[in-house]
Amino acid sequence: MAEVTQYDVVIIGAGPAxxxxxxxxxxxxxxxxMVDQGIYGGQMNNTAEIENYPGYENIMGPDLAEKMYASSTQFGAEYSFGSVTGIDVLDNHDxxxxxxxxxxxxxxxxxxTGSEHIHLGVPGEEDYQGKGVSYCAVCDAAFFKGESVSVVGGGDSAVEEGLYLANIVKDVTIFVRGDRLKAQPILQERAKKQENIRFVYNTSVTSIxxxxxxxxxxxxxxxxxxxxxxxxxxGVFIYIGLKPNTAHLTNLxxxxxxxxxMADQKMATAIPGIFAAGDVLAKELRQITTAVGDGGLAGQAAYNYIASL
Incomplete structure (x- = not known):
């Protein structure tokens, strides 16, 4: 029988939300x-510079993670490592x-629980993870100093990571499946001004x-x-989209x-007492700012729910 520890609130995931x-x-x-299978901070730990978070002109992702963690634990919240395998709903509201x-x-x-990068699913992708295939330029760019690398994708993440790589590697080729980029115009402008970035459109990677x-x-x-x-x-850096980390929660x-x-404006799901926040939600914008907003609403909703019991 597994040891059970009683709390008022269990938060699965320790990213900004x-x-x-x-x-x-x-x-x-x-x-x-807070229960998380990795270090607190989530995808902020894989982000070089954050320049769209209020209060900072720019800040390194891991630095912001440290500041948020210090804030999140100052009133006594605990942090525990663990990989969630499921959730059971009991008859007594617990x-x-x-x-x-x-x-x-x-x-x-x-x-x-946030989201994770979608894989291409092509031959060689899994074999070469850590040997040239990466989903994190901030983590791995230094290994390719002076080399030519590729980026797969045409959205914000692909262009942002391409820009980061361009400062470290020899040159970057970005392969875009369609005939245009989906990234924000400001990112497109920056990338197109960078002499060592080039775009190849209407092109898919079929093998690595x-x-x-x-x-x-x-x-x-x-x-x-x-x-x-x-x-x-x-090197091949892959940014073709995200999928939610909900594999063990689909039975709910x-x-x-x-x-x-799916959650309402108060972050409540269809199950009373289960709330959701951040990138794991079905929503338009997945950013640190929106995750923080969701987290504030969910934390307050937790208090209101317990007060109502």
Whole structure:
């Protein structure tokens, strides 16, 4: 029988949404724990400079994570490592969050598990992870100093990471599946002014190839002509979208067909006492600012729910 620890609020995830929810819940004198399978901060830890968060002209992602963590724990919220395997809803309003490190029981659960990068699903992608395939330029750009690298994608993340890489590597080629970029105009302008960034449109990566040690090239197909080619590259950085981290929560019936959690304006899901916040939600804009706003609402909603019992 797994050990069960009782709390008022269990927050799954310790990114900006989870940490803000912890600040609000613990400040309301609720016994609160954040459970995360990695280091607090979420995707902020993979972000070089953040320049659209109020109060800072720019700040390094890990630095902002540290500041948020200090704030989130100042009123007594706890932090625990653990990978969530499921949630059970009991008859007495309580929920049990099962993890590989033990179970947590509380009347309120706030799901703030965020999202992760979608993989291309092409031959070689999984084989070369850590050997040239990356989903984090901030983490891995330094390994490619003086080399030519590729970026796959045409949205904000692809262009932002391309810009970051361009300051470190020899040159960056960005492969875009369609005939135009989807990134914000300001990012497009910056990238197009960068002499060592070039864009290749209407092109998909079909394979990632190399020797036993590292990536050496990618296979390509022109989506208009069907022409196939090979492009030499030392690294492949993939940014083709996000998927929600809700694999162990689908049985709850609170997600849509794509796995994103459905919640109302007070962050409440269809199950009383289960709230959600941040990038895991079905919504338009996934940014640190919106995650923080969601977390504040969820933390306050937790207090109101417990007060109503």
């Amino acid at each position: 989870g940490m803000t929810a912890a600040t609000y819940a613990s400040r309301a004198e609720l016994k609160t724990v 929920k049990v969050v099962h993890t590989d490190m033990g179970d947590f029981q509380a009347p309120v659960v706030i799901i703030a 190839d190399g020797n036993e040690e590292a990536v050496q090239s990618v296979g390509l197909i022109n989506n208009q002509t069907g022409e196939k080619s090979t492009f030499e590259t030392a 019936g609170i997600t849509n067909e794509q796995g994103w959690i």
